[in-house]
Amino acid sequence: MGTEKRGERQPTINDVARVAGVSKKTVSRVINRSPLLKDDTRSKVEQVIADLGYVPNPQARALALRRNFLLGLLHDNPNAQTVLNFQEGVLDAIRDTNFALVVRPVNRHSPDMLDDIRDFLEKQRLYGVFILPPISENEELAALCRELDCAYVRMGSTQLDSPQYLVESNDREIVASAIDHLVEMGHRRIGLIEGPEGFRSAYERREGFLDGIRRHGLEYRAQWHAPGQYTFDSGIDAADRILGEADRPTAIFVSNDEMAAAAMHVARGKGLLVPEDLSIIGFDDSPIASHIWPPLTTVRWPIREMASVAAHKLIDSVDADKLPSRLPSTLIRRSSVAPPRMK
Amino acid sequence: MGTEKRGERQPTINDVARVAGVSKKTVSRVINRSPLLKDDTRSKVEQVIADLGYVPNPQARALALRRNFLLGLLHDNPNAQTVLNFQEGVLDAIRDTNFALVVRPVNRHSPDMLDDIRDFLEKQRLYGVFILPPISENEELAALCRELDCAYVRMGSTQLDSPQYLVESNDREIVASAIDHLVEMGHRRIGLIEGPEGFRSAYERREGFLDGIRRHGLEYRAQWHAPGQYTFDSGIDAADRILGEADRPTAIFVSNDEMAAAAMHVARGKGLLVPEDLSIIGFDDSPIASHIWPPLTTVRWPIREMASVAAHKLIDSVDADKLPSRLPSTLIRRSSVAPPRMK
DNA sequence: TTGTAGGCGTTATCAC
DNA sequence: GTGATAACGCCTACAA
Numbered sequence: 227m228g229t230e231k232r233g234e235r236q237p238t239i240n241d242v243a244r245v246a247g248v249s250k251k252t253v254s255r256v257i258n259r260s261p262l263l264k265d266d267t268r269s270k271v272e273q274v275i276a277d278l279g280y281v282p283n284p285q286a287r288a289l290a291l292r293r294n295f296l297l298g299l300l301h302d303n304p305n306a307q308t309v310l311n312f313q314e315g316v317l318d319a320i321r322d323t324n325f326a327l328v329v330r331p332v333n334r335h336s337p338d339m340l341d342d343i344r345d346f347l348e349k350q351r352l353y354g355v356f357i358l359p360p361i362s363e364n365e366e367l368a369a370l371c372r373e374l375d376c377a378y379v380r381m382g383s384t385q386l387d388s389p390q391y392l393v394e395s396n397d398r399e400i401v402a403s404a405i406d407h408l409v410e411m412g413h414r415r416i417g418l419i420e421g422p423e424g425f426r427s428a429y430e431r432r433e434g435f436l437d438g439i440r441r442h443g444l445e446y447r448a449q450w451h452a453p454g455q456y457t458f459d460s461g462i463d464a465a466d467r468i469l470g471e472a473d474r475p476t477a478i479f480v481s482n483d484e485m486a487a488a489a490m491h492v493a494r495g496k497g498l499l500v501p502e503d504l505s506i507i508g509f510d511d512s513p514i515a516s517h518i519w520p521p522l523t524t525v526r527w528p529i530r531e532m533a534s535v536a537a538h539k540l541i542d543s544v545d546a547d548k549l550p551s552r553l554p555s556t557l558i559r560r561s562s563v564a565p566p567r568m569k
Numbered sequence: 570m571g572t573e574k575r576g577e578r579q580p581t582i583n584d585v586a587r588v589a590g591v592s593k594k595t596v597s598r599v600i601n602r603s604p605l606l607k608d609d610t611r612s613k614v615e616q617v618i619a620d621l622g623y624v625p626n627p628q629a630r631a632l633a634l635r636r637n638f639l640l641g642l643l644h645d646n647p648n649a650q651t652v653l654n655f656q657e658g659v660l661d662a663i664r665d666t667n668f669a670l671v672v673r674p675v676n677r678h679s680p681d682m683l684d685d686i687r688d689f690l691e692k693q694r695l696y697g698v699f700i701l702p703p704i705s706e707n708e709e710l711a712a713l714c715r716e717l718d719c720a721y722v723r724m725g726s727t728q729l730d731s732p733q734y735l736v737e738s739n740d741r742e743i744v745a746s747a748i749d750h751l752v753e754m755g756h757r758r759i760g761l762i763e764g765p766e767g768f769r770s771a772y773e774r775r776e777g778f779l780d781g782i783r784r785h786g787l788e789y790r791a792q793w794h795a796p797g798q799y800t801f802d803s804g805i806d807a808a809d810r811i812l813g814e815a816d817r818p819t820a821i822f823v824s825n826d827e828m829a830a831a832a833m834h835v836a837r838g839k840g841l842l843v844p845e846d847l848s849i850i851g852f853d854d855s856p857i858a859s860h861i862w863p864p865l866t867t868v869r870w871p872i873r874e875m876a877s878v879a880a881h882k883l884i885d886s887v888d889a890d891k892l893p894s895r896l897p898s899t900l901i902r903r904s905s906v907a908p909p910r911m912k
Numbered sequence: 913t914t915g916t917a918g919g920c921g922t923t924a925t926c927a928c
Numbered sequence: 929g930t931g932a933t934a935a936c937g938c939c940t941a942c943a944a
Contacts (some may be wrong), residue, residue, distance in 0.1 A: 284692060284693060284694065296669075303657075306649040306650040310674075324692060326639075326671045328639070328669045328670060328671045331667075351628070484860065491862050494862055502707065513649070514860050516801065517827065
């Protein structure tokens, strides 16, 4: 353990070299685990390193290697829990390395977003960046990373880029199987609350929904289908529209949990019981899903695992193509789905 | 705008100096806004900087200055939204500076937490760190930062440290005023679900509760008072206990929103209407608060503003003592509080 | 007001 | 296997 006292200068590689009676290049070799070193030279140096409590200076290292060990996270906060889980997943991967994770929330509605990010990437010269949806779908942003020679991995719900730059989930398939679940419970009249136009995730989830509907030859009605913005308020409007119909569906798939919670509010307001009168399935498995009443059946995407894989793609670029690009989501069955009431 | 192409070496200060026909020290002076420069020298150099798309290398700068421009965030994820709001607040403060924010989630239940953090701080040599509650209450952690000569600011719900190392909220006062609010609505029988033993926030909120109770000369009963762990599940147990009594309170103050949501679940299970039969006030103003039914009256603490202030304390250490150390929380009135039903 | 020399702590090159 | 020596890109001290 280091025994340096406060205020003392941190020991440098020169101190270690001097005390150990070797050249600093040799110390450098020890640090970097060079194979061509005599065992006793190595252990002697290691002993001195431990005695002095020497820790290599990352800035000096970064300068000499002409690259630093910082990974960046660009996101527009699709959901706080998701972003935080992602951070944890990256940390799982970089723990015990010299990498660190720097975060950069951005605003996709700002006209300056790309300039801000350019400024950030130029100033920080990151080793690589993660890009979360929805901004991962922005092609100009990906082009910017390439222009600035900054490695990147895009997280997404569909194939946005070539596999080495991508980690995706299988939104479309899992939503189709959520529909299967509803059909197994006896539902034939199923509605959809969608995410915003222009989001790939929204598109994929809708296609999954339609796959499910077609697969079972279900009736499809335009009035059971409403657009949303992935926000609670937009969920209220959408559910109002769908549940206002006399001839309403017995179940709804909602493209995220926040809007699903909104749909429950609306159902309650109209005197409908969930799940007896209306079954609801959400998407994300955010904390609300388990905290509302009844607890929400929803889709969990393995964001933490996806983050770890993404980190490895950035770091171990040698075998990045051996890493998977697609990780499976799962349907979490809770209490917001039940067989429809007999009429 | 920079016009450098991919694969080209980034221009350095030497390139700028050569093209501009000045020494690199002069370029350095331009970058660092030294006042003693002739205006036309300055503008000439600035022109070349713009033409070349030169951006100073932060690693080289960090090496020369013997300190980097990285701020760290140590947290044990008390609440995803809180952590993310904090990150946004820090970003508000460091936008347009050269600082970046690196995150480090830790596990306060791990026996290795302090070693992990030591390792992290030694390796990264941060400019300073933010410490979020509950680990901000850990004195060993603060001591570690001092030992490693790492500036820090602790976020808290009470005075944990001297003002320059601290940004706090006024939990105790605001909870007392939440009790005032309940009393104004006509409540006289008020219960409490507490946070975990050993958390300062839990302690402060309880004291605030008791202040309120005493101030109005209300009856206090041990069976209206239950411990919790700030988790949904613990909230279920606590509410079960309190609401199981025949002689239950007409209102409960719950120390965080997650447990408040749980209390609503329990009330519903017992056939109690919120707010008619039971008023509930939470704490945090997390997203659940507005997404459950009925929307929860709760306390919002100004985490984003607190983060900005904390960042300035770290960065502008000159006038850190001019910055406030205590920022006021506010009571957000929604629909979970109403006058008690007449008996 | 500007330039020169030297140092920050590391790694790479190339001898020995 | 190991060690001089020279980068890496910036800043400070001091000289002019």
